[in-house]
Every structure is written in C-alpha cells, then in structure tokens.
Amino acid sequence: MRIQNKNFNLKQIADSGQCFRMNLISENKYSLIAFDHYIELEQIEEDLIDISCSKKDYDLIWKDYFDLDYDYGRIIDVLTSGSDEFLKAAAAYGSGIRILRQDSFEMLISFIISQNKNIPSIKACIERICETYGKYMVDNTSGTVYYTFPTPDILAEAKKEDLRALKLGYRDEYIIGASRAVIMGDIYLDSLKNHSHEEAVIVLKGIKGIGDKVANCISLFGLHHIEAFPIDVWMKRVLTEYYEDKFDPMNYKGYAGIVQQYMFYYIRHIHGESK
DNA sequence: TGCCAGGAAGCCG
C-alpha cells in the first residue's frame, strides 16, 4: 500500500533511537516488527512510502503507529523560523522524524535494557529476548520468520539465570521486576497514557531500574507524552556544548519531546554517525 | 587496555 505523507522519512526514524526493531534490509527499504506484525517499508520519494500491508491494516494499525495524523511540519516551521541556530539546523536535518506510538510494555522493557548501552547492543539484546520468549511467526507475503516481543506474564516468570544468558547483564532482575509490577497491577501502563507526563514519570520511577532518563523515554515513546524530555549522554553533550547547560525545554511546552528527538538525531550525526 | 554506551542503585557527607 502506497501512502503519501510529509515529514515521514524511514531512515531518520530507524536511526532516531526510539525504536529497536526497525532495520535496513536493502536500499531505502526497512523491515519492522511491531505488536504482532511484520511489515516492510520502502522510501520511494521524499513524501512517498510503500508499506507491505493491506488498507485495512494501514487504517487500523500503521496510520496510528506512525502518528500520521499529527502535523510535524508545523513544529519544523516554528523551529526553522526561530532564532535558535542549533535547533534550526537540527529540525531541518531530522524533518522526517516522527514519534512512533509503540507498545507500552515493549518500551518499558526496551528502555530498561537501554541503560548504559549503545543502540546496536540494545537491539541485539532485544532480539535475543524475542527469540527466547516471544512467539514464532512467519510473514505470509515475504516468508520471513520473526518473533514477537514477549508478553508481561512470560517475562514475569522468566528465570534470572536464563535472562543472564541473554547477555543482559545486571538488568535481568529489573526486567523481571518490571514485568511483575505490570502483572500484579502495581502499574497500569495504558492508563498512564491518560495521566500527565509528570504523573507517569513518578509512577515509572517507582520501579527498580527506572530512573529519570528511562522514565522519560518510556513516557515519550511508550505513552506518547510528547512533552517528555529524556536527557542521555548525547543530550548532555548538546546541552553543555551548545547551550552552556541553560536550555529550557519549557520554551517548547507541550512538544519538547519532538524537539529533543531532532537534537538527539542531529548531535549524533555531527559526532560522526556513530551508530 | 581502557573507555564508552539513549543510566540507575547504593552509599556517604
């Protein structure tokens, strides 16, 4: 199915550090596993993308997943016409980034894993977890074998030694604990979507293994609170090198998370597209 | 070999 949409660039989204199961498979073409689905996407032109799905699935799943009803162009216009030179360049460079509406539990676990790891390593860990605990699936159209992201009940009962064998390091018990918190009803991820970002962060930080940065990532990418503003080592670099630690996300109240993504994507590019 | 990665917990002052 071919769709036309502005501010929609596959490479930028795949390399934006928000999703870990979207991969380049050939030139301008990406595979993506989300929820229980596998799709392939191809960037035909700047605003033109082919998705290997039916119109029904597009309307039901992917239109929402890629946040295609939101006008990112409006944000780009504000930033590129502003006086902040770094943000001008960053917004122009990453104008095809969108904040995906990913599964909240997958984001919870993925960003617990992310701590003190680089992106390739995070992706490798997540694939091992899916292969071990997810459902075996075959995509009808391409014949591709893939594994879904495991459900909370499966991970809640996982053995620490088995997780440790997947090279998760000390994060194994965080994963089990967080999954149990979901199962036990200590935390209702989907209801947190209806709470404020601030409330969501407080609740998330109640889970062992989740600090301020990871909580903000889960809030932004898993709950779609686009006012979240995660600060990792790359963002610290931006804030010190370009803003003398005086950047105030409140200047972009309500959509600071989108601004953050432009900054993150751009600083990594400046520092050599390091992966 | 030491340092770094989309950090957080534990401890100390």
Added chain:
DNA sequence: CGGCTTCATGGC
C-alpha cells in the same frame, strides 16, 4: 540534596 562507586557486556 549532590557526588562517588559499582554494576554486565560488547565494541573500538
């Protein structure tokens, strides 16, 4: 509260 150390693991 803020600073320091430790925590697995892989890649360069």
